Amino acid sequence: MKLSRTEEELMNHLWKLKRAYMKDLLDAYSEPKPATTTISTLLKRMQDKEFVGYDAAGKLREYYPLVTKENYFSKHLKGLIKNFFNDSPAQFASFFTKKAELSEEELLHLKSIIDEQLNQKK
Structure with a gap:
């Protein structure tokens, strides 16, 4: 499965941070920062695609990658080589x-x- 460009951008922040709360992810973006609802929607889609998991701490969620950057781009590169x-x-x-x-x-x-x-x- 593939991530969209905006999902990849968010995933890159998560790979760098390793584990992050919503605030950490928003802080990782430069201005103008995306809306919290946008990041929340992206995270939900990425969970559905099984790229992101989270641990609940009360009302807060600490997100973490389920796929390594190396594995993701390795599959991407193999597909690119095969298709093009x-x-x-x-x-x-x-x-x-x-x-x-x-x-x-x-x-x-x-x-x-x-x-x-x-x-x-x-």
């Missing part, structure tokens, strides 16, 4: 390295990451 790059990580990597206009230093860093992964596979 013929299920070919090599096509994605080629597109990314050409279109992202990476510096030589960034390309060398990517190469070192790939080399490290290759060494671990041996």
Whole structure:
């Protein structure tokens, strides 16, 4: 299941905070801050999608992510590669390295990451 852009923004705040009350989440936004009702609606939808859980403390709810950022974006990336790059990580990597206009230093860093992964596979 996928999050909307506004849900992803809220989820990013929750991933950073790890656990948060409504006030904490509102404080994480820059001005103009969304309405409390907007955040409440987003949190309800995200609970229904099983991305967010909460612990009740009286009338307050302390929210926390049920999905790690890494797992969420890993699934997203796999879907992107499957749908837009013929299920070919090599096509994605080629597109990314050409279109992202990476510096030589960034390309060398990517190469070192790939080399490290290759060494671990041996």
